[in-house]
Amino acid sequence: MREAVIVDAVRTASGRGKPGGALSGVHPVDLLASVLEQLVARTGIDPATIDDVIGGCVQQVGEQSGNVTRSALLAAGFPEHVPGTSVDRQCGSSQQAATFAAQAIMAGAQDVVIGCGVESMSRIPLGTAAIERDIHGSRLAERYPDGLVHQGISAELIAAKWGLSRAELDDFAARSHELAAAAGADGRFDGEIVPIDLGEGRQHRVDETVRAATTREGLAGLAPSFEHPRYAVRFPEIAWRITPGNASPLTDGASAALIMSREMADALGLRPRARFVASSVVGDDPIMMLTGPIPATAKVLARAGLRIGDIDAFEVNEAFASVPLAWLRETGAPLERVNPRGGAIALGHALGSSGTRLLATLLGQLEQTGGRYGLQTMCEGAGMANATIIERLG
Secondary structure, X not given: OOOEEEEEEEEOOOEEOOOOOOOOOOOHHHHHHHHHHHHHHHHOOOHHHOOEEEEEOOOOOHHHOOOHHHHHHHHOOOOOOOOEEEEOEOEOHHHHHHHHHHHHHHOOOOOEEEEEEEEEOOOOOOOHHHOOOOOOHHHHHHHOOOOOOOHHHXXXXXXXXXXXXXXXXXXXXHHHHHHHHHHHHOOOOOOOEOOEEEEOOEEEOOOOOOOOOOOXXXXXXXXXXXXXXXXXXXXXXXXXOOOHHHEOOEEEEEEEEEEEEHHHHHHHOOOOOEEEEEEEEEEOOOOOOOOOHHHHHHHHHHHHOOOHHHOOEEEEOOOEOHHHHHHHHHHOOOHXXXXXXXXXXXXXXXXXXXXXXXXHHHHHHHHHHOOOEEEXXXXXXXXXXXXXXXXXXO
């Protein structure tokens, strides 16, 4: 089986996913197109050699419908013969896109593939795809007669099951902002962020969602986001600890990774930054929903023949603070290696873009610290999770 290597990975700086956010005036096709264009320019690869572009996008409706990935690659000026497809693995969509790219290369079916993702939560508000529509059907309702729940309730259930206090959640959230602010100030994100042209000579290149002044005391004053009498009756164990402060903000963003075979990289004179070691994807309880990273991590470590202590850096998506905190309890990973540059609570969670955003950040962390192995994992809607292990090269 051939080796799949990562030549480069880039992302936009985060934009607040609401009207007035820095990227809210940029159409999602144009947002992803700009990232694809700059990825190709940075590496010097001829886009005519690209076999496929696989893009993650969760809300494939409105401006993100009609195969947003194909539209974006054409908008980026790629030759018309380059195909593109859009995938939805919920929050892990672009991580899955990168995995599909690596698998195609390992299998010998393709030589050069871009895995990428985009989400404009300011232009396509969360839940747009499900408004006034039955997205579950009668047979799924028969299996879960009490009804499925949204992710906020799942985050509360995790906090209750693992006995996570409000103070622990807020502490972790404050840590995320502190670490992200420090990484931004030190220039540690400079190698992964590509600027987005906003017109009139303006560019967006600094994460808009990071709040350097965030403190645990300030977060303690925020009210719970999801408290509701109906859920209080159904789940009396919930203590209502999830707030806007210990959850990831609505975010706009795009990201992309250039992935190819080792042989192709050598032929093109490109230096691979990392290689794919192993990947996993799992299904889990759709009510708890966000616990999938725990079994996904165990599965990917077993496939790689590695232990938790072999991993030098972890990127565990901070959809809600309760998710990585429960993951930490179960895996025993050292806190200082987890999201060392902050996570989605500070850097934002632009749904379909987050997987390759984590990959870009993980690559940079391994290179700047000299680490060998990195692991990223992502909780996903309906009770799923992806996990990926990479090895730094060079």
